[in-house]
Amino acid sequence: MRIGFCCKMMSPTGDAAEDKRCNVTTTTLAALRRLDRDGARQKLSAIMETNLGALRRQVDYVAGQPPLERALRISSDMFPAYGHPLGEWFYKDPGVRRRIADELASIGDCARRHDLRLSLHPGQFCVINSVEPATLDNAVKELEYHADIMRWLGYGEGWHPGGAHINIHGGSRAGGVQNFRAGMARLSATARSLLTVENDEVSFGLDDLLPLAEDLPIVVDLHHHWIKSGGEYLQPEDPRLEVVRASWRGVRPMAHVSVSREDLLVGHPADSLPDLPTLAARGIKPRDLRAHSDRMWNNAVNDLVLAHLSWADFEVEAKHKNLAVDDLARHIGRRLAVAPAA
DNA sequence: GAGGGTCAAGTCCGT
DNA sequence: ACGGACTTGACCCTC
DSSP states (O other): OOEEEESOOOOTTOOHHHHHHTSOOOOOHHHHHTSOHHHHHHHHHHHHHHHHHHHHHHHHHHHTSOGGGOEEEEOGGGSTTTTSHHHHHHHHSHHHHHHHHHHHHHHHHHHHHTTOEEEEOOOTTOOTTOSSHHHHHHHHHHHHHHHHHHHHHTOOSSSSGGGOEEEEEOOOTTTHHHHHHHHHTTSOHHHHHHEEEEOOSSSOOHHHHGGGGGTSOEEEEHHHHHHHTTSOOOOTTOHHHHHHHHHTTTSOOEEEEOOBOTTTSTTOOTTSOOOHHHHHHTTOOHHHHTSBOSSOOOHHHHHHHHHHTTTOEEEEOOTTHHHHHHHHHHHHHHHHHHSOOO
16 A cells, blocks of 8 residues: 655655755746747756756655655656647657657656555646637647657556556536537547546536546546535445446556645644535635545545555645655654554 | 746636 | 635735
């Protein structure tokens, strides 16, 4: 079993220079537009080098963690403007491609050597079931960008190799499950074999995704489900999770966890699960409860994750990233020390 | 260096 | 009709 953090690292001591070395940077299209060819090349090249270095540090860090903590979501910001006319030309340059290929191959080797589980998560603009043709085109392009990264890392062959995946949400309600399948059909075999779909809070809840279990693996987000369902905590024995497990076809499932912000729940006991109806009655808006906490401050939620670790790995969506993963890992360590697994 | 405006993209919700 | 939230808040310009 594994838990991991998403995209970004925080130094425990607040070392700003260290944070900079370990994290990707990006630019804006507006800034690129203001530059001439040479300026844009220099900028994108510098960002590429920074980001390759940052990814290597993150992978090295995770590789040095205990086996429990060997999962990592890679930032989609690795190569800004990759699929956009303002940046596309840069990444087509053979020298640039060679540089990326060399570096990512070596990083991927390190990940495999240390049994890391890697993932990517395109942003909310990637809508594979959009009813808008231009939006759909963008989504396909965006997913192929992510697939290129996985290929370079050495995860381009087979069904979610090493548990690697590219995770998106169900998309728009208007598009529905049918458009989702149609969108998938436009992807390369690599992108299709890496794709997973995650329940969200508004458009596609867990129940809405179940029909897709035959098509691709489902990533369950406990917090999204809690919000969408009006306060239900999924239990490991929930029959729907049997469908989810089967959707992974032999690969260990990935799930997501997060908790509502600690500053919204000041004084809430750390040992009991936040109760959504009670909080709502107190005037706290579900919309605000969606926001993620800094740390894994709630022991009851941590216990729930521990229970679900029987069948799934977890990505921790918390603002303090690796520090929140450390919280959860310590919690799990304490529990297992008291009651060792059979 | 700090502060404030800006930043590619889609969709849904609350007002 | 429009701003805000989602999310990975960070970049970029001006002072």
